[in-house]
Amino acid sequence: MQTEQNPEDLLTPEEFHARASTGKRLANYIIDFVFFYVLALGFGVVLALAAPTTAELFTNGSPGFGLLDRVVSLLLYALYMSAVEAIFKGKSLGKLITKTRAINADGSQISGGKAFERGFSRAVPFCVFSALGTPCNPWQDKWTNTMVVDDKD
Template structure:
């Protein structure tokens, strides 16, 4: 007869197995690729907005360009909102992938090994606008990973689990 009172013999099935996080060099490559593409995305969205508004009111742009301070503030606020939108759309719709992650064959997952949910995606995206968040990656895990309970792993490592 088996003694099941000493311990749970199915305990190993409860353990969460998460592949190791990618190294800082891969994270830097992801960051640089996505940084450039998020600004390109922002430029294209801004261009579409400017063309649309100019078609409706041709004088809107000339009045806006007269005040350089307002134009700079609007540009800053616009790109502050566009960068998170880039990440929300890509990571949300592709379950943790961005163009940078596609190039490096990596994926963002939750720390419990499961795919990202929309809450994780929003937390990752909007924590990136915190000042100096970029430099948090020089330590252990970047703030956007810590605050959203996520990590970035190689896609191939996920497939072998």
């Protein structure tokens, strides 16, 4: 005897949730990236005012400092994005503005650990270029089995 299946049971999470467009993902990246650097600049100004001798360490023009600066910035951005997505349950400032959210591939809410996996996946060089294409499926989504979808709330 055959039982009837509920049509909703046949939908995959991608069919149930509309993936965010490449344009929205790009907007998320730009908004989050600019906001991160505004925060970093603000922190730098406060640091320079509070401890001018410490701030001089960061303006060092020695060879290799530029590379170190870039690596530290990349790791701090990853940590920032991890913390924001963990605290705000898959949202960041960019996602809030574009009305999108990061979720697990099965449609469930991401955990704090999953947010940290997503954040540090972004620290891989050239990860940003993996988001090009339609559908937008960058490495931080592939490697962590997550996706960014239009938020229904």
